[in-house]
Amino acid sequence: MRNLLMILSFLIITGCSKTPSLPMLTEDAKIVAFGDELTAAPHLMAEQTYPALLAKQLKRSVINAGVTGETLAQAVKRFPQMLETEKPALVIICHGGYAIDPINEAANTQTLEYFRQMLGLARAKKISVVLIGIPEKQPPHFAPADFYKRLARAFEIPYHGAILSKILPELQMMDAEQHLPNPQGYQLLTDGIIEILKESKAIP
Numbered sequence: 003m004r005n006l007l008m009i010l011s012f013l014i015i016t017g018c019s020k021t022p023s024l025p026m027l028t029e030d031a032k033i034v035a036f037g038d039e040l041t042a043a044p045h046l047m048a049e050q051t052y053p054a055l056l057a058k059q060l061k062r063s064v065i066n067a068g069v070t071g072e073t074l075a076q077a078v079k080r081f082p083q084m085l086e087t088e089k090p091a092l093v094i095i096c097h098g099g100y101a102i103d104p105i106n107e108a109a110n111t112q113t114l115e116y117f118r119q120m121l122g123l124a125r126a127k128k129i130s131v132v133l134i135g136i137p138e139k140q141p142p143h144f145a146p147a148d149f150y151k152r153l154a155r156a157f158e159i160p161y162h163g164a165i166l167s168k169i170l171p172e173l174q175m176m177d178a179e180q181h182l183p184n185p186q187g188y189q190l191l192t193d194g195i196i197e198i199l200k201e202s203k204a205i206p
Contacts, residue, residue: 021201022158024092024130031091033057033064034084038077038099040136040166041068043188045180055192060205065090073099078116085127092204093124094195096166098136114149121157132198135163137170144171160202165194 027033035041035053043051048066057064067084069077077097085093100113124131133154135146144167154161168190169175175187183191199205 021160021198022154024132024160024199024202024204026206027060027062027091027199027204029062031062032088033060033062033092033094034067034088034090035064035094035096036077036081036084037068037094037096037134038072039068039070039182040098041066041096042070043068043182044070045177045182046185046188050185050188052188052191052195055189056195059192059196060199071099072097074113074116075099078119081120082123085123085129090129092130092132094132094134095120096134096136110149114153117149117153121153121159125157130204131157131159132195132202132204133159133161134166134195135161137167160198160204162194162198165191 033053033056035056041051041053048054051066051068053064053066053068065088067088069080072080074097077099095117100116121131121133133150135150137144138147146163146167150161150163153159169183169187172187175183175190177184196205
């Protein structure tokens with residue numbers, strides 16, 4: 003009975019949760035897509051990447067700040083200079099340059115700290131952030147690490163944890179050689195980001 007009540011409480015809480023609101027993006031707002039090879043998409047033409055698709059659909063400037071093969075430790079060093087140079091109104095963080103270690107808890111703590119540093123810096127500069135969760139587990143159990151949701155709640159930022167979990171397991175949406183989304187997969191990712199931007203009231 004106690005377990006049932008706990009489950010019902012969880013469903014009520016999650017069912018009532020709302021996407022945090024962001025300031026409305028102005029027509030001249032600059033957006034930065036910050037990440038690793040998932041964002042850079044080195045296997046595709048520039049116009050097929052999700053930042054380019056997002057720019058076309060939003061009719062706003064979207065900078066592709068993805069770096070192929072970058073670790074999270076490298077990303078956290080690059081992040082401050084990127085904010086200083088680009089001065090974006092919004093940053094979309096989609097970075098998987100880390101590994102969750104079931105044994106080494108210290109390594110997991112460091113991963114969390116790297117994300118906290120980037121989110122904290124963006125908040126200090128009053129820059130909006132959308133966080134995209136990257137699945138950590140292998141098929142058939144694709145799911146983002148739990149810390150994404152915790153970070154999103156702690157920093158009160160919009161978070162999309164389902165979209166890549168839908169794309170990465172689907173062979174028709176993936177480039178078989180590169181193990182990255184194909185143009186169809188990136189269009190779905192773009193649609194998911196637009197969805198979360200609408201929910202957060204960043205766009206109409």
